Amino acid sequence: MTGSARHRRVPTELAALAAGVSPATIRQWVRRGKLTRYGPPNRAEFDITELLDVIRTTRG
Numbered sequence: 001m002t003g004s005a006r007h008r009r010v011p012t013e014l015a016a017l018a019a020g021v022s023p024a025t026i027r028q029w030v031r032r033g034k035l036t037r038y039g040p041p042n043r044a045e046f047d048i049t050e051l052l053d054v055i056r057t058t059r060g
Contacts, residue, residue, distance in 0.1 A: 026046065
């Protein structure tokens with residue numbers, strides 16, 4: 001990546017698959033403030049870098 005960092009966002013289902021958890025767990029992480037939700041109300045998206053940080057912290 002050159003210049004400013006690009007944010008790559010993934011939908012809930014892909015975030016859950018990458019984290020090895022259920023979509024319900026992703027939504028729970030959002031409610032607990034561990035993960036930021038982006039996108040319109042009908043399409044939640046998550047920053048992949050932030051998701052990886054949460055995974056490392058959770059499993060660390």
